[in-house]
Amino acid sequence: MSKLDRRTIKTREAIYQALIELMSEKDFDAITINDISNKANIHRGTVYLHYSDKFDLLEKVIKNHLGNMMKFCMLSKLPEERLDLDRSLLQMFLYFEAHFSFYYTVLTHTGISCFREQLIQLVKNGIVERLKASGNIEESNNQVAVQFLLSAHVGVVEWWIINKMPLTPLHVAEELRDMLDKYDMQKTSVCGS
Structure with missing residues (x-):
């Protein structure tokens, strides 16, 4: 597996985990892409590289x-x-x-x-x-x-x-x-x- 592939997998896992943690803290409707990117410790643009919005992310998870x-x-x-x-x-x-x-x-x-x-x-x-x-x-x-x-x-x-x-x-x-x-x-x- 190439370095990029491992990085992509790690990034997606961080985004998944951030969403799950945030969902245990507040309603899904109140969660923003900024919340997800902050919790995952990545730039919000990185989230959009992988998912069109939080609904797309939730569906894929x-x-x-x-x-x-x-x-x-x-x-x-x-x-x-x-x-x-x-x-x-x-x-x-x-x-x-x-x-x-x-x-x-x-x-x-x-x-x-x-x-x-x-x-x-x-x-x-x-x-x-x-x-x-x-x-x-x-x-x-x-x-x-x-x-x-x-x-x-x-x-x-x-x-x-x-x-x-x-x-x-x-x-x-x-x-x-x-x-x-x-x-x-x-x-x-x-x-x-």
């Missing part, structure tokens, strides 16, 4: 984190390409733990409903794909099954993060896996086995 989160899930895998449910769920919760400040901030920050909406849509798309691939659900029950699984997955993640991780990543992953086992939902789980 969200897409980056959701994309990284999905690397731990199996949304694109077919049921016959089974991965270990324990490992995939644990890795996902370890990722949330490692990036707790981001997820906590966007889930508890008023005015940032776009994160939750994107998270829900991403998980929903994965569930629909898994249900179609599994072929084990009738078309008429699809909407209820999708909503049920969506609520279960997103609800557990939100509860765990908003409550500042009251269980270890291993414990919450095991509990979620046990619930999926109990109701025989592994075949349609967003992070399925």
Whole structure:
């Protein structure tokens, strides 16, 4: 990787971190590019080299984190390409733990409903794909099954993060896996086995 690439990566990371820190201090609407550049210790023009405005920055930060989160899930895998449910769920919760400040901030920050909406849509798309691939659900029950699984997955993640991780990543992953086992939902789980 060239020097410029490393510098660009460091600059973007500083900008991302500045935004997250500022969002934990005040409403997103009150944050300015000057605030972001001051917090990141860079010139405001540098921010504009990478992002058109604070909304573009927020959108890219969200897409980056959701994309990284999905690397731990199996949304694109077919049921016959089974991965270990324990490992995939644990890795996902370890990722949330490692990036707790981001997820906590966007889930508890008023005015940032776009994160939750994107998270829900991403998980929903994965569930629909898994249900179609599994072929084990009738078309008429699809909407209820999708909503049920969506609520279960997103609800557990939100509860765990908003409550500042009251269980270890291993414990919450095991509990979620046990619930999926109990109701025989592994075949349609967003992070399925």
